[in-house]
Amino acid sequence: MPTAYQIRRSRRSNRSHSPLLVGVALAVALAAGLGLLGAAAYLAIVSGLPDVGEVEAQFGIRGAETFRPLLVYDRSGEHVLYEHLNPAAQSRQWITLESAPASLAQTTVAAVEPDYWISPGYDLAGPTASTISERLVEVALLPPGEPSPIRLVQRVLLAAELTRRYPKERILAWFLNSADYGRAAYGIDAAALAYYGKHADGLSLGESASLAALLDSPPAEADAQTGRERVLDILVEAGTITRTQARSARNDPYPSEELPQLPHFATYLIQQVTRELGEAVIGRSGIKVISTLDYDLQEQAACAAASHVLRLSGASIGTVSGTSGGSPCVAAGLLPTLRPRDAGIDHGIEEWALVVIDPVAGEILAARGPFDEPQNAGPLLDPFTYLTAFSRGRTPSSMVVELGSDPRGPMRIRTALANSYPDSAATMLAALGPESVDRTLAQLGLDGPRESASLVDLTAAYGVLAAEGRRTGTQAT
Numbered sequence: 001m002p003t004a005y006q007i008r009r010s011r012r013s014n015r016s017h018s019p020l021l022v023g024v025a026l027a028v029a030l031a032a033g034l035g036l037l038g039a040a041a042y043l044a045i046v047s048g049l050p051d052v053g054e055v056e057a058q059f060g061i062r063g064a065e066t067f068r069p070l071l072v073y074d075r076s077g078e079h080v081l082y083e084h085l086n087p088a089a090q091s092r093q094w095i096t097l098e099s100a101p102a103s104l105a106q107t108t109v110a111a112v113e114p115d116y117w118i119s120p121g122y123d124l125a126g127p128t129a130s131t132i133s134e135r136l137v138e139v140a141l142l143p144p145g146e147p148s149p150i151r152l153v154q155r156v157l158l159a160a161e162l163t164r165r166y167p168k169e170r171i172l173a174w175f176l177n178s179a180d181y182g183r184a185a186y187g188i189d190a191a192a193l194a195y196y197g198k199h200a201d202g203l204s205l206g207e208s209a210s211l212a213a214l215l216d217s218p219p220a221e222a223d224a225q226t227g228r229e230r231v232l233d234i235l236v237e238a239g240t241i242t243r244t245q246a247r248s249a250r251n252d253p254y255p256s257e258e259l260p261q262l263p264h265f266a267t268y269l270i271q272q273v274t275r276e277l278g279e280a281v282i283g284r285s286g287i288k289v290i291s292t293l294d295y296d297l298q299e300q301a302a303c304a305a306a307s308h309v310l311r312l313s314g315a316s317i318g319t320v321s322g323t324s325g326g327s328p329c330v331a332a333g334l335l336p337t338l339r340p341r342d343a344g345i346d347h348g349i350e351e352w353a354l355v356v357i358d359p360v361a362g363e364i365l366a367a368r369g370p371f372d373e374p375q376n377a378g379p380l381l382d383p384f385t386y387l388t389a390f391s392r393g394r395t396p397s398s399m400v401v402e403l404g405s406d407p408r409g410p411m412r413i414r415t416a417l418a419n420s421y422p423d424s425a426a427t428m429l430a431a432l433g434p435e436s437v438d439r440t441l442a443q444l445g446l447d448g449p450r451e452s453a454s455l456v457d458l459t460a461a462y463g464v465l466a467a468e469g470r471r472t473g474t475q476a477t
Contacts, residue, residue, distance in 0.1 A: 052162045055140045058285050065094045067178045067187050070287040074295040082266040086183050089190035095200050097173050103205045107212035110234040121163030122156040132175050133159040144278040180283040181214045195255035206252025224254045265367040269476040292363035301366040303329035305354045314346040355456050359463030362472035377453040382425040386417050388432055388440040400424045
């Protein structure tokens with residue numbers, strides 16, 4: 001039988017070990033819990049990640065690679081209306097490292113990732129893609145999205161796997177042929193054509209350095225001379241080129257500052273897609289956008305407008321412009337005959353535009369020319385002056401006084417509106433106050449400077465009247 005001393009000693013021993021055992025148990029439980037949470041978080045991050053092999057499928061098999069810029073189709077999805085590519089780069093080619101000047105790869109690596117050849121393919125320093133592999137992953141594998149911790153981990157995992165699976169030379173070739181150089185020039189050959197008017201295999205060291213600098217700074221912010229100097233300095237410091245070569249390269253031509261002339265509807269649509277999906281989606285390969293344009297209506301409306309402009313330029317009565325697709329311009333036969341005093345005279349029309357909008361859906365069905373550029377609206381705004389008057393209690397039968405250089409005296413609003421008498425509209429504007437009319441215009445989407453409006457905004461405003469007061473805005477996709 002244990003003595004009282006042995007019992008007390010045993011109890012003290014048990015009490016002294018109890019906190020330790022509890023702490024160990026809690027630590028084990030916490031570690032297990034964290035492990036489960038970590039596993040769950042890891043599964044959430046990696047679930048749904050694409051296979052890096054999709055990059056190879058996207059650009060095509062070796063020897064037949066291509067980069068397909070964004071394509072815009074008509075509403076049926078059958079007719080390609082526009083390819084988002086600089087017009088000067090239509091003859092672009094796929095560039096291989098074996099056939100290209102060494103300076104193309106050297107300057108690109110210097111501008112984007114100087115330690116590319118020894119890099120694991122990723123960099124944990126920042127939330128945005130910084131390595132060549134990461135930037136390729138961003139545009140070819142990950143869906144468009146804002147920077148986030150989860151996206152950072154996903155990008156790093158994919159970039160690491162891409163670097164492990166494919167040779168560095170092939171990854172660099174993919175990047176070179178798909179990188180966004182600004183001005184709708186995707187890939188180094190497209191950039192060479194857009195900025196220098198020649199293919200990439202004809203670029204000098206200085207020219208290659210200038211284009212590579214565009215990859216590190218947005219083209220709108222890039223300074224051609226500063227960017228070239230920075231890239232050349234990196235190459236000299238790395239021992240890739242000599243100081244003599246760098247001095248000579250500084251005298252090479254700088255990129256052309258001429259901006260491409262893109263179709264107005266294409267620009268309008270690209271801006272809308274960018275607002276809705278983000279800028280990153282524009283530079284992805286193989287993107288197809290179904291627009292709201294009706295192909296047949298677009299063809300007929302454009303040829304009818306062109307035919308009318310030809311007649312107003314002095315062409316003979318009955319002159320008809322052809323369609324871009326070669327189909328007969330049936331709509332030109334619906335044009336009214338010119339007044340005798342207008343026929344056979346060149347009225348000096350240098351530019352024209354058209355837009356057709358479904359007033360209920362707000363969809364743009366046809367568009368051509370600078371339909372989205374502000375123009376002097378003039379008397380086209382007069383109906384909204386009278387609309388303001390109607391909201392203040394006046395009616396179409398109310399009287400308005402026609403004053404000015406050719407006064408017609410008092411008349412009903414319906415008469416002044418139907419005949420577009422400018423002095424009557426000016427009289428009504430003064431009576432209502434410009435601020436009142438401006439509020440009406442703003443409610444209809446015309447919130448720019450007075451007397452100025454784009455054709456598309458003006459047409460949409462008239463569409464509100466056609467839709468019995470419902471404003472839906474305008475849609476191109």
